[in-house]
Amino acid sequence: MASEIPSSRALPPTRKRATTLKDIARVTELSVSTVSRALANNASIPESTRQRVIEVAEKLNYRPNAQARALRKSRTDTIGVIIPDIQNPYFSSLAAAIQTVARQVGVSTILSNSEENPEILSQTLDIMDDQRLDGIIVVPHIQSKEKVVELSSRGVPIVLVDRSFEETSIPSVTSDPVPGMTQAFDLLCAAEVQLGYLAGPQDTSTGRQRLDTFEKLCITRDITGSSVYYGGYRQASGYEGTKILLQQGASAIIAGDSMMTIGALHAIHELNLKIGKEIQLIGFDNNPTFRLQNPPLTIIDQHVQEMGKIAFDILQKLIDGEKAQESVLLPTSLEIHGSTAVSLKAFEKNRKASKKRNKEKEAG
Amino acid sequence: MASEIPSSRALPPTRKRATTLKDIARVTELSVSTVSRALANNASIPESTRQRVIEVAEKLNYRPNAQARALRKSRTDTIGVIIPDIQNPYFSSLAAAIQTVARQVGVSTILSNSEENPEILSQTLDIMDDQRLDGIIVVPHIQSKEKVVELSSRGVPIVLVDRSFEETSIPSVTSDPVPGMTQAFDLLCAAEVQLGYLAGPQDTSTGRQRLDTFEKLCITRDITGSSVYYGGYRQASGYEGTKILLQQGASAIIAGDSMMTIGALHAIHELNLKIGKEIQLIGFDNNPTFRLQNPPLTIIDQHVQEMGKIAFDILQKLIDGEKAQESVLLPTSLEIHGSTAVSLKAFEKNRKASKKRNKEKEAG
Numbered sequence: 001m002a003s004e005i006p007s008s009r010a011l012p013p014t015r016k017r018a019t020t021l022k023d024i025a026r027v028t029e030l031s032v033s034t035v036s037r038a039l040a041n042n043a044s045i046p047e048s049t050r051q052r053v054i055e056v057a058e059k060l061n062y063r064p065n066a067q068a069r070a071l072r073k074s075r076t077d078t079i080g081v082i083i084p085d086i087q088n089p090y091f092s093s094l095a096a097a098i099q100t101v102a103r104q105v106g107v108s109t110i111l112s113n114s115e116e117n118p119e120i121l122s123q124t125l126d127i128m129d130d131q132r133l134d135g136i137i138v139v140p141h142i143q144s145k146e147k148v149v150e151l152s153s154r155g156v157p158i159v160l161v162d163r164s165f166e167e168t169s170i171p172s173v174t175s176d177p178v179p180g181m182t183q184a185f186d187l188l189c190a191a192e193v194q195l196g197y198l199a200g201p202q203d204t205s206t207g208r209q210r211l212d213t214f215e216k217l218c219i220t221r222d223i224t225g226s227s228v229y230y231g232g233y234r235q236a237s238g239y240e241g242t243k244i245l246l247q248q249g250a251s252a253i254i255a256g257d258s259m260m261t262i263g264a265l266h267a268i269h270e271l272n273l274k275i276g277k278e279i280q281l282i283g284f285d286n287n288p289t290f291r292l293q294n295p296p297l298t299i300i301d302q303h304v305q306e307m308g309k310i311a312f313d314i315l316q317k318l319i320d321g322e323k324a325q326e327s328v329l330l331p332t333s334l335e336i337h338g339s340t341a342v343s344l345k346a347f348e349k350n351r352k353a354s355k356k357r358n359k360e361k362e363a364g
Numbered sequence: 365m366a367s368e369i370p371s372s373r374a375l376p377p378t379r380k381r382a383t384t385l386k387d388i389a390r391v392t393e394l395s396v397s398t399v400s401r402a403l404a405n406n407a408s409i410p411e412s413t414r415q416r417v418i419e420v421a422e423k424l425n426y427r428p429n430a431q432a433r434a435l436r437k438s439r440t441d442t443i444g445v446i447i448p449d450i451q452n453p454y455f456s457s458l459a460a461a462i463q464t465v466a467r468q469v470g471v472s473t474i475l476s477n478s479e480e481n482p483e484i485l486s487q488t489l490d491i492m493d494d495q496r497l498d499g500i501i502v503v504p505h506i507q508s509k510e511k512v513v514e515l516s517s518r519g520v521p522i523v524l525v526d527r528s529f530e531e532t533s534i535p536s537v538t539s540d541p542v543p544g545m546t547q548a549f550d551l552l553c554a555a556e557v558q559l560g561y562l563a564g565p566q567d568t569s570t571g572r573q574r575l576d577t578f579e580k581l582c583i584t585r586d587i588t589g590s591s592v593y594y595g596g597y598r599q600a601s602g603y604e605g606t607k608i609l610l611q612q613g614a615s616a617i618i619a620g621d622s623m624m625t626i627g628a629l630h631a632i633h634e635l636n637l638k639i640g641k642e643i644q645l646i647g648f649d650n651n652p653t654f655r656l657q658n659p660p661l662t663i664i665d666q667h668v669q670e671m672g673k674i675a676f677d678i679l680q681k682l683i684d685g686e687k688a689q690e691s692v693l694l695p696t697s698l699e700i701h702g703s704t705a706v707s708l709k710a711f712e713k714n715r716k717a718s719k720k721r722n723k724e725k726e727a728g
Contacts (some may be wrong), residue, residue: 078491086475087460092450099450099477108487111450111475113463123472127442131495235652265656288599289653292629 020062027056033130039154040129078108079315080128082121082138086113088233090258090285090304091139094162097308098137105316107134116201116233118143125151135315137161142203157318161311163205164327171318172327173311177210180300180332181254184282185217187298187340188252190347193280195226196250198241198260200233207233210256225249231260238263246271252280252343254300258287265293276341286335295338302332384426391420397494403518406490442472443679444492446485446502450477452597454622454649454668455503458526461672462501469680471498480565480597482507489515499679501525506567521682525675527569528691535682536691537675541574544664544696545618548646549581551662551704552616554711557644559590560614562605562624564597571597574620589613595624602627610635616644616707618664622651629657640705650699659702666696 021039025032030053038045038053045053056062081098083091099109110133114121121144128136135157140148145165152158152170164172188195197214200207211228218226227248229241238260245253246267255261261283265275273279276295283290283297286304290297310328317323336344385403389396394417402409402417409417445462447455463473474497478485485508492500499521504512509529516522516534528536552559561578564571575592582590591612593605602624609617610631619625625647629639637643640659647654647661650668654661674692681687700708 076491086450086456086463087453089451089453092456096451096477099479103479103484108484108491109477110491111477113460113473113475115463115467120467120472127440127472127474262653262656266652269656269658288630289626289656292626292633292653292657294633294658 023060024053024056024062027060028052036129036154040126040150042126075134075319076132077106078110078131078133079312080110080112080124080131080133080136080138082112082114082124082128082136084114084116084121084139084141085233085259086111088257088259089287089289090302091162093287093304094139094308097305098161098312101309101312114139114141116141122147129156135159135319137311137315139163140165142205157315159311159315159318161307165205169326171314173307173314174205174327174329175302175307176329176331177206177213177300178332180302180334181210181213181217183334184254184298184300185221185223187334187336187347188254188280188282188343189221189223190350191252191280191343191345193252193343194249195223196242196245196248196253197226197228198238198245198253198255198264199228199230200256200260202230204233207256214254231256233257233259235259235263235266239267242267243271246273246279251278252282252340254282255284258283258285261285261287261290261297261299265297276338280341280343281339282334283339291337293339295341298337298340299335300332301335303330306330387424388417388420388426391424392416400493400518401490404490404493404514439498439683440496441470442474442495442497443676444474444476444488444495444497444500444502446476446478446488446492446500448478448480448485448503448505449597449623450475452621452623453651453653454666455526457651457668458503458672461669462525462676465673465676478503478505480505486511493520499523499683501675501679503527504529506569521679523675523679523682525671529569533690535678537671537678538569538691538693539666539671540693540695541570541577541664542696544666544698545574545577545581547698548618548662548664549585549587551698551700551711552618552644552646552707553585553587554714555616555644555707555709557616557707558613559587560606560609560612560617561590561592562602562609562617562619562628563592563594564620564624566594568597571620578618595620597621597623599623599627599630603631606631607635610637610643615642616646616704618646619648622647622649625649625651625654625661625663629661640702644705644707645703646698647703655701657703659705662701662704663699664696665699667694670694 021032021035024035028035034045035053038050079102081095083095085091095111102109112124114124118141121141125147129151137159139162140160148158148170149168158170160170160172162174164174199211202208227245227250229244231237231241238255242253242264253264255264264281268275268279275281281297283299286299286301290299307330385396385399389399398409399417402414443466445459447459449455459475466473476488478488482505485505489511493515501523503526504524512522513532522534524534524536526538528538563575566572591609591614593608595601595605602619606617606628617628619628628645632639632643639645645661647663650663650665654663671694
């Protein structure tokens, strides 16, 4: 459906009230829910009904955007949050962070675990749409792009978090892997190491961007002999990948997410390698149990609390009919602990030497 | 409202159709949702309306039970699951386990995190009731008992999981701490240790039952000098409690749940005590990261996968209008690893000595 801005002449001059789903329902003599589903191309609606709804919507200059939605009075003060894996501590922290800020302003949160399954994700979006939630924050799957775009263009306030879609204007909050991974390279490559990277799934924006960052850093720094394991955001994948990277001679491993970090720890423990000595390890995400390792893990922090807060703030603006900024990119940062002890020693030695050289230069 | 079984004479003899909320709505000229909320004593419904609804419900012999509900045709094939803390790996595993079995039979799951807050929990139960879910699996809070009982008696299929209420007939699936904790005592007390227990919140059935088990085992085994820290299911609580128990001289600590186990690890790491040598530690729950500790943790396993499966099976029976068995008690079990090495050595020595004695007796 074209989302043309309706001519104001079509409406009474003193009352610029936008057309709502209810108006379409009244004219078509269908329920609001049927109209909503018809506009969403829901398979349960017969094609003839859908055509009638679309005709009436066009006649009434129905404007499927956030402003039109905001004019509707009925709020449920409930939002939906969809994460891909409830057992992944990064995503459960993200959901908890959103819920905490939502609760502070009296908004309830309904959660859903899509299990990285686009079918479950689409079904959940339908359920949440049906349940008259005020808006949805979703960690999307690439195969759910069409569904998300359709809901968003129909005026459902939606914010993408952690992952984004290319070539859409749906607001998103994602993390920028570049600062954290650049610092990781600075640290690791101070010592003589062979790099290994546990890459996440390439059908997620985070998986692609982090791998891209790794590869670019290898190229710009002329690093050769590094290896990449193409995995998924699963513990088993990190375990398997670490064993393979070690076989290929890696002496410093960067794990591409929380779950693969747990898997990497598992493999390294099993092989009885001393972390920080025999193997340098950098994990992803600020998981409390990573600090409980002996030695504690050096990690790339995505600042998940802030990510959740910003996503909710954007969603609220959409719900209120305000124009939200298109996307926010949160920089990652490196938090250094004992799991990169050898690299850190070399890094600090280099820094001292470099300082000394600079001083000598100044003096000379 | 009395839930008397209606006389079948009041209904046409050939059609034993039970009264539904819709029937009450028709007679009162209210919406089904208003009727539902009125019967639920929802504060948003004026007292006069509530009285009228109750009168009509009684006149129509409205039978608020699962059978009546099952007779209603409309299923959403969606259930609600309410856990108290999404960042607690035990509860996120429980939610994931339920979702997995539900999905296998085409049922979607909507989650909610009550943050151990009875107000949020009550609100969530209302939202889920409004959203026409087929049923609800909930980890309850003691202060939500009235609300849960009311929903259940009104025919909403509800199953309690992990925690139960006393003196109600609402089906529940809980774990029995006795077998696992008895095995923990057998193991720890084989060596000369001073026991410390990190007890969970006493307003939860799990917190009370586990503390009760600890105290009874101390009494029946004539163990003196043991100490208890009264905490909550929080990491900070386990951290604080462990420091206090250690100050009181504890040399063997049992943590009363997952989060307190993480907190205990944190405190012990900070104090640089060697786990399995200087301090014996038994955690609660089979969290994958507990196996990644060096040494891996001895744990009391609640078999959370099975718990989730059984809860869903019971809920399905309720939804289908079958009579469900009232409650299932799953035995816990001890899984021994390196964090109790000193105790294990003593335990095995004792066992050998006892075997030898028995042999000598037989021979003599």
